[in-house]
Structures are given as structure tokens and as C-alpha cells.
Amino acid sequence: MKIYFASGNAHKREEMARIFPGHRIVIPKDEGIEFDPEETADSFFGNALIKAESLWDMVRAPVLADDSGICVDALGGAPGVKSARFGSENGVILESEGRNALLLSLMKGKEDRTCRFVCNMVLFLGPGRFWSVQETLEGELINESRGTGGFGYDPIVFVKETGKTVAELSPEDKDRLSHRGKAGKAISALLDRFAPENIRI
Numbered sequence: 001m002k003i004y005f006a007s008g009n010a011h012k013r014e015e016m017a018r019i020f021p022g023h024r025i026v027i028p029k030d031e032g033i034e035f036d037p038e039e040t041a042d043s044f045f046g047n048a049l050i051k052a053e054s055l056w057d058m059v060r061a062p063v064l065a066d067d068s069g070i071c072v073d074a075l076g077g078a079p080g081v082k083s084a085r086f087g088s089e090n091g092v093i094l095e096s097e098g099r100n101a102l103l104l105s106l107m108k109g110k111e112d113r114t115c116r117f118v119c120n121m122v123l124f125l126g127p128g129r130f131w132s133v134q135e136t137l138e139g140e141l142i143n144e145s146r147g148t149g150g151f152g153y154d155p156i157v158f159v160k161e162t163g164k165t166v167a168e169l170s171p172e173d174k175d176r177l178s179h180r181g182k183a184g185k186a187i188s189a190l191l192d193r194f195a196p197e198n199i200r201i
Contacts, residue, residue, distance in 0.1 A: 001191070002026060003123075006035065006051040006065035011151045016064065018175055019184035023191070025064070033058060044068065044081060044120035045132055052124035064187070068119035068180060070153045072103070072141065074112040079103070083153070100145060100156050113140040115157060117166075119179035123187050131190050135182035139166070150174065 002024045005016050009027075016025045028035035037054040039047040044067040052065035069083030079086040079099075087094040087102040094102070107113065117137040124130040137159070145155035147167025154166035159177065162169060166178065175181040 001062060004028065004055055004059050004061055004063045006037075006055040006063055008035065009151075012066070012180070015171075015175065015178075015180060016184060018171065019181060020064075020188050020191075028055065028058075039067070039081075042081060044118055044134065045122075047081060048120045048122045048132070049124075049130070052122045052130065056124050056126070063124045064121065065124065066119055066121040066180060066183065068117060070103075070115055070117055070157070072107070072115040074110045074114075075106060080118075096152050097145075100153060103153070104141065104143060104156060107141055113142075115139055115141055117153070117157065117179040119183045121180070121183040121187055123190070131187060133183045133186040135179045135186070137166070137177060137179040137182075 003020065003026070005013055005025050005027050007013065007027055008029055013025055013027050035055060035058070037051055039050055041047045041050055047067035048065045051067065052063045055065065056063045067081065069080055071077045071080050085093070086099045116139065118134065120132060120134040122130050122132045139157040139159050141156055142158045142165065146165045147155050149169065150167040157166045159166060159169070162173065162177070166174065169177065
């Protein structure tokens with residue numbers, strides 16, 4: 001099945017291609033589609049659904065969308081749904097290194113370092129027809145970046161059971177443990193159960 005992935009992030013597309021073997025994952029820019037919907041919801045599910053519906057309206061084909069972020073307990077769950085825009089002002093987007101530095105500066109002196117990555121993923125098949133799964137990856141914030149893999153907040157989130165940051169995990173371990181990997185595999189299992197030929201688009 002050809003599935004449009006509602007993102008411009010090539011790293012995420014690579015993850016989705018691994019998680020959905022046997023399906024062709026396409027992002028909008030692969031086909032010259034301009035796609036940048038305004039994410040106005042106050043939940044990961046709400047933003048994932050906004051992206052899924054927006055792209056479906058353009059392509060009228062199965063769409064996979066996710067919204068994810070990091071939630072830090074000592075900061076009341078922030079940055080949360082604002083993770084990608086954390087620290088950005090006046091339309092100027094702060095890059096990953098800057099967001100990581102800002103987050104760690106806010107954590108100075110705080111003993112509770114627990115956090116989690118959250119991902120809500122939606123497979124949208126048409127108006128009123130979608131599956132949604134939300135998953136997490138539990139971790140702790142460390143004081144400096146470690147690892148060169150992954151992206152975003154991955155280098156500063158330590159996964160206790162592995163002894164590594166998310167940025168130090170192999171692609172296979174990340175797909176197995178990560179919030180996006182677990183959510184994607186749940187959606188993939190639904191697709192396996194309800195085979196594409198039984199899905200009317």
C-alpha cells in the first residue's frame with residue numbers, strides 16, 4: 001500500500017519505512033506537494049489528526065501522521081506539544097541544539113530528571129475513518145548531549161534499561177523501544193490484521 005506520511009522530516013520517513021515494511025512511505029515533498037498545516041491543538045492526538053486530515057484532503061489516499069514531543073515531569077509536562085517550537089520567538093525557529101540547551105538550562109538544580117517522549121500516530125483512511133495509537137518512551141534528562149544518531153532531543157534523553165541515550169541506540173533498538181516505533185508497530189499490526197484489500201478508500 002502507498003501511504004502518505006504527513007511530515008517533511010526525512011529522518012521520520014526513514015523510521016516509518018523500517019516500521020512499515022511492505023508499504024511505500026511517501027512524504028509530500030516527494031511529489032512536490034507543499035504541506036505545512038497549522039498545529040493548533042492542545043494534545044498530541046489533536047495535532048496528529050489535523051495533519052492527517054489536511055494531507056488527506058490534498059491526496060485522497062491513506063495518510064499516516066504523528067505528533068510527538070518530550071514531556072518533562074519537573075516542568076509540569078512541558079515542552080509537550082510545543083516541543084518542536086520550544087524557545088522559538090517572532091517566527092524564528094530555534095534549532096535542535098538550541099532547544100536542548102534551553103531545556104537543560106531550565107533543569108539546573110532540579111533533582112527530578114524524569115521525562116518521556118510521547119507519540120500519537122494516526123492512520124487516516126477517510127472522513128470519520130482512522131486509527132489512533134499513543135505510546136511513550138520513558139527516560140531521564142542528562143546534563144550534556146551524548147550520541148550522534150537520532151535527532152531532536154534524542155542526545156539528552158537517557159534510557160536506563162539500555163545504559164544509553166536515545167541518540168546512542170542502534171536504529172533497530174530505537175524502532176523497538178521508541179515512542180514512535182511502538183506506536184507505528186501497533187498501527188502496522190492493525191494493517192496486517194485488516195489487510196489493505198479489505199480497506200475501501
